[in-house]
Amino acid sequence: MNKDWMGKYSGSSSLGLRPSSTEQVSQILAYCSLRRLALVPQGGNTGLVGGSVPVFDEVVLNMSAMNKILSFDEVSGVLVCQAGCILQTLEEHVSQRGYIMPLDLGAKGSCHIGGNLSTNAGGLRLLRYGSLHGSVLGVEAVLPDGTVLDLLRQLRKDNTGYDLKQLFIGSEGTLGVITAVAIQCAPKPASVQLAFLSCPSFAAVQQVLRHAKQSLGEILSAVEFLDQESMAMATQYLPGVSNPLAQAGPDAAQQQQQGGGGEQGGPFYMVVETQGSHAGHDKEKLEGFLEAVMADGSVADGTLAESQAQAAAIWRVREGITESLVRRGAVYKYDLSMPTHKMYELVQLVRQQVAHLPGVKAVGYGHVGDGNLHLNVSSPSGYSDELEQLLEPFVYEWTAQQSGSISAEHGIGLMKAPVLGYSKSSEAVNLMQRLKVLMDPHQILNPYKVLPGVEHMGRVEMYDDR
Amino acid sequence: MNKDWMGKYSGSSSLGLRPSSTEQVSQILAYCSLRRLALVPQGGNTGLVGGSVPVFDEVVLNMSAMNKILSFDEVSGVLVCQAGCILQTLEEHVSQRGYIMPLDLGAKGSCHIGGNLSTNAGGLRLLRYGSLHGSVLGVEAVLPDGTVLDLLRQLRKDNTGYDLKQLFIGSEGTLGVITAVAIQCAPKPASVQLAFLSCPSFAAVQQVLRHAKQSLGEILSAVEFLDQESMAMATQYLPGVSNPLAQAGPDAAQQQQQGGGGEQGGPFYMVVETQGSHAGHDKEKLEGFLEAVMADGSVADGTLAESQAQAAAIWRVREGITESLVRRGAVYKYDLSMPTHKMYELVQLVRQQVAHLPGVKAVGYGHVGDGNLHLNVSSPSGYSDELEQLLEPFVYEWTAQQSGSISAEHGIGLMKAPVLGYSKSSEAVNLMQRLKVLMDPHQILNPYKVLPGVEHMGRVEMYDDR
Incomplete structure (x- = not known):
């Protein structure tokens, strides 16, 4: 206790x-x-x-x-x-x-x-x-x-x-x-559909979000993203977890092994879920959505969950990131909201900040549909003043400059009480x-x-x- | 001012x-x-x-x-x-x-x-x-x-x-x-559909609400009801307003002139609106809904708005009730929420309370989809202590007994400050x-x-x- x-x-x-x-x-x-x-x-x-x-x-x-x-x-x-x-x-x-x-x-x-x-x-x-x-x-x-x-x-x-x-x-x-x-x-909902997609860049992630809002409208229930580094954590540290696209298509697996492609350190992965009252209508909307995102290149590869087990495996990747990071060691966790187009810039800036520290890795994932970024910095050698000073108040200041929130959903607790002033x-x-x-x-x-x-x-x- | x-x-x-x-x-x-x-x-x-x-x-x-x-x-x-x-x-x-x-x-x-x-x-x-x-x-x-x-x-x-x-x-x-x-x-929404329906009883109104939630699911955007007396106010006191079903079908008009039928003083009228992103899907869902409510007899007659003008005319009836009552004279207004199955019982009880007062009429309408009843008592001869004492605290006490709210959406203001204790x-x-x-x-x-x-x-x- x-x-x-x-x-x-x-x-x-x-x-x-x-x-x-x-x-x-x-x-x-x-x-x-x-x-x-x-x-x-x-x-x-x-x-x-x-x-x-x-x-x-x-x-x-x-x-x-x-x-x-x-x-x-x-x-x-x-x-x-x-x-x-x-x-x-x-x-x-x-x-x-x-x-x-x-x-x-x-x-x-x-x-x-x-x-x-x-x-x-x-x-x-x-x-x-x-x-x-x-x-x-x-x-x-x-x-x-x-x-x-x-x-x-x-x-x-x-x-x-x-x-x-x-x-x-x-x-x-x-x-x-x-x-x-x-x-x-x-x-x-009578019908729940789940897609797992890969996108070449964070710009493409935003494009997919726009398409999802348009094509899926009232049945859209979740739009999540994770970066390549988050995927690596989940697949490496959680037993039995693998990249859903590695099973689905050789292209994606290959891309993953190569460490991804896109100009922003991709690939990125997305989970798009719909919940609706009519399976036929929902599937038709989802097909329209997938056609649009494939056609304009914002999605490179994707798979649809065909069973509850596949859906659970997809969610396990997304929901397991937090746990995988804890298994790896100490974690500095930032739960931020800000305009969507700014979200990944911060992950990249933080990655530069900590690049010289061996084993320290910054990962970005979260509820992109709500403008909510989870930026986590993993340090297998434990918490250190040096690392903390590289991260704070930098992360809070940068977020405040975007009129963002330094705690989108985790709250303030003990951790953020001293920095409440960045958001209020x-x-x-x-x-x-x-x-x-x-x-x-x-x-x-x-x-x-x-x-x-x-x-x-x-x-x-x-x-x-x- | x-x-x-x-x-x-x-x-x-x-x-x-x-x-x-x-x-x-x-x-x-x-x-x-x-x-x-x-x-x-x-x-x-x-x-x-x-x-x-x-x-x-x-x-x-x-x-x-x-x-x-x-x-x-x-x-x-x-x-x-x-x-x-x-x-x-x-x-x-x-x-x-x-x-x-x-x-x-x-x-x-x-x-x-x-x-x-x-x-x-x-x-x-x-x-x-x-x-x-x-x-x-x-x-x-x-x-x-x-x-x-x-x-x-x-x-x-x-x-x-x-x-x-x-x-x-x-x-x-x-x-x-x-x-x-x-x-x-x-x-x-890419598509807005609007149905105006008549129901033989308030039990039927609730049945229609259940069907609407089931068949229309995520596209359902409004479920409103008004009783026969509300319809009479709107059509009598608002210039250019008529019963949408009087134009649509002779049955409804006849029913209206006869003062309605159902065991609870019907007919009742309902406005059911959908807002969705796909007109084809929305219409299909609406057809399924209408088939179900016609088949089980909970709807006696109905019309779909075919144009913006028709939709506006339907909404004018529902939204105009408040104005029509003010044109008629003094109005005691109660804005209550409570379990749906209890809503109309109160209207009938109040109608009995005021039955002996010439010209005084109780009408019931509101957002049945949210359990929100507008109970209005119209008194062309003005506000009177006698009438008020017939209504209050009876209406508040009865509502409190149903664990209801004495102000669902209108607020407390000056009018209800003394009676806040019935709900809090x-x-x-x-x-x-x-x-x-x-x-x-x-x-x-x-x-x-x-x-x-x-x-x-x-x-x-x-x-x-x-």
């Missing part, structure tokens, strides 16, 4: 509590508030920015026993469940009833829905089903003083006062502890700090996270006197 | 200001904050709950001069504009560039986008494009003390700290004044009040609106000493 799964962050808490009801969460928070004891809520502990592990000796509030599904309405598609439910369990539950969850991410096998909301998780379906700020209908949360806030409505529309539930979506457990969730699920003005940070003081006056909830220097605001009592 | 368009609410302000820049808004708010002068921000003044007119002598902040479109990105579809832009002007602007606005409502010819955000307007496209909490990417707002909060990002994903822009969406100008907006537009717990209202005090400590911004009795919280200085 003291370490994150990457082994990058660790605290020294000696107390973990595992409540099984909202009432217990309320009692714990009321007690901790009175005694000025700090807590860190912990869901599946799959975060990437150190948001869910203690920094010092905070009490760990483990949410895994609050894993009940409370209701599912098969007419409206609204799921109500406790915060500790695992995303994949929920996906299976609603899938049997003709629906899918509006979000999907690599960590689905262990992440909690409460953690997903707290971090405003994005993931693979955001392009189609939008952000959790839109798809979450209700929340039950416990405030730091133990007050239970019942906002667990199941209504699509409810304009009765301030939309308080939004405060808990994306605030990373610093304003309250989410204990239950009502979420709008989407009808399960001082007026905005000031209002965030005032909100934090309003809702958590004794600063007991997930301290040191999200906000820079909130401990200097004057209302903090230290809790190491317990 | 002192009256709302329905003539229901009026104040006695003697000062209206019309800023043309964010800087001017900031100066006005800073001055008013210092002098403890109250203000009411006013957009198109098309609201239905008295939220945008002064109650006493508040300064009116007219936003109509802030009507510049700042940018439109034809690749990403992100529009950035000032808050005083009229929705229809924006729709025309993005339409010429291959996009549509993610919201559409009857008042589009005069409502402002800033007002749309402040009231979290729902409207006709919510079913397809979701709420503004999802589609708004950025906001610029001025806080009551004059601080300009620049949250005007154009990114689909940005998890850097608390999502402060959400505070201004739906808070009805009580926490800050929205001065500019960045909003994600949707690709303009005391803990939630308390947190709202504390947020209000945090952000507007002198209570200068849109006082008396949204929150019940915030003036009793102790930090209010009265401003009638100016």
Whole structure:
């Protein structure tokens, strides 16, 4: 409970509590508030920015026993469940009833829905089903003083006062502890099509994205990209993972072995997924799309998943990159959003920055359909000040210059609290700090996270006197 | 500026200001904050709950001069504009560039986008494009003390700290004044299909909704209903408006003249719209849908719009109901959301309540696809205590019993501030009040609106000493 799964962050808490009801969460928070004891809520502990592990000796509030599904309405598609439910369990539950969850991410096998909301998780379906700020209908949360806030409505529309539930979506457990969730699920698509493509350049990747939006319209559900270096990581470090195009066509395999071609260090790979209600229509749209991208040369090679197993193998490559990098060693992770045409320029700049360091590799992949780049720098010899200084604040400054976000979907956590200012003005940070003081006056909830220097605001009592 | 368009609410302000820049808004708010002068921000003044007119002598902040479109990105579809832009002007602007606005409502010819955000307007496209909490990417707002909060990002994903822009969406100008907006537009559909249907009962209406979700899937963009009494209002009080089925088929016209049939006071009418990227596919899906609803008897008669003019005539009926009711006289308006199967029961109960009052009529219509009922009670002889006491708190209590919302999309404004408690717990209202005090400590911004009795919280200085 003291370490994150990457082994990058660790605290020294000696107390973990595992409540099984909202009432217990309320009692714990009321007690901790009175005694000025700090807590860190912990869901599946799959975060990437150190948001869910203690920094010092905070009490760990483990949410895994609050894993009940409370209701599912098969007419409206609204799921109500406790915060500790695992995303994949929920996906299976609603899938049997003709629906899918509006979000999907690599960590689905262990992440909690409460953690997903707290971090405003994005993931693979955001392009189609939008952000959790839109798809979450209700929340039950416990405030730091133990007050239970019942906002667990199941209504699509409810304009009765301030939309308080939004405060808990994306605030990373610093304003309250989410204990239950009502979420709008989407009808399960009758037809899911998946294409894996290779593109000679990042310009071609953007061209494919434009074609996909045009030809696939309302059935487009994901447009992902990975570069050659990401592919190499996944195939080298994950057992049983291979390049889907290496099986499909000798050209692609050859190209891969040669280290690719295009002027920007290609080839690049793309995953394009559609979800629709009519297989015949969907396939016809996909054929039109593939014809267009083949005809103008933006796609060099491609394959369509013919079975669930093939689809899973394709997704395994894309979703496995994070894991492969962790297996290789230390990873500096940057999760950025910016205008699409700028995305890969940064990967190349960073690659130049670290070129002289043996074994250090920069890889670029992510949700290109949402303008979201995952830039990862792998260092088998571990974390080092030298490497970090080559990367930061360079990456943040460059992103800020493009009016980008220094955290598209991973959140701020402990890792990025000091650099929040690259994406938010001082007026905005000031209002965030005032909100934090309003809702958590004794600063007991997930301290040191999200906000820079909130401990200097004057209302903090230290809790190491317990 | 002192009256709302329905003539229901009026104040006695003697000062209206019309800023043309964010800087001017900031100066006005800073001055008013210092002098403890109250203000009411006013957009198109098309609201239905008295939220945008002064109650006493508040300064009116007219936003109509802030009507510049700042940018439109034809690749990403992100529009950035000032808050005083009229929705229809924006729709025309993005339409010429291959996009549509993610919201559409009857008042589009005069409502402002800033007002749309402040009231979290729902409207006709919510079913397809979701709420503004999802589609708004950025906001610029001025806080009551004059601080300009620049949250005007154009990114689909940005998890850097608390999502402060959400505070201004739906808070009805009580926490800050929205001065500019960045909003994600949707690709303009290549094909829009519109069906106008009649159903023998409200059970049939629900059956049609189920079929529409199944057969039309991802292209479904609106499912609206109106009852026979709503149709009678629109056709009687709006010049040139007629029942689209009266032209299309003699059966429907006859049925209408006979005052309808079904066991629940039918016929009911429905508007079903699709928006898709492929006319051939969309028409095929629509044919499948129409076959299914004709076959099982849930639709008695129907017509498809064959031209833009016919589509406009159909929408005129649905969108004109509000206007026709105002032409008839006083209107008690209820904008409720609740489980779909409960919606029409309430209309019938209210009809019984007022049956003995001559000329008083209850009509039901709304966004059935979102569980949103507009229940309107028309009283040609004006507002009366007797009638009001028949309706309230009955309507609110009944709605609360169904775990519904007493304001699905219209907001709270002045009208519903005293009854907020029917939809929100005391803990939630308390947190709202504390947020209000945090952000507007002198209570200068849109006082008396949204929150019940915030003036009793102790930090209010009265401003009638100016």
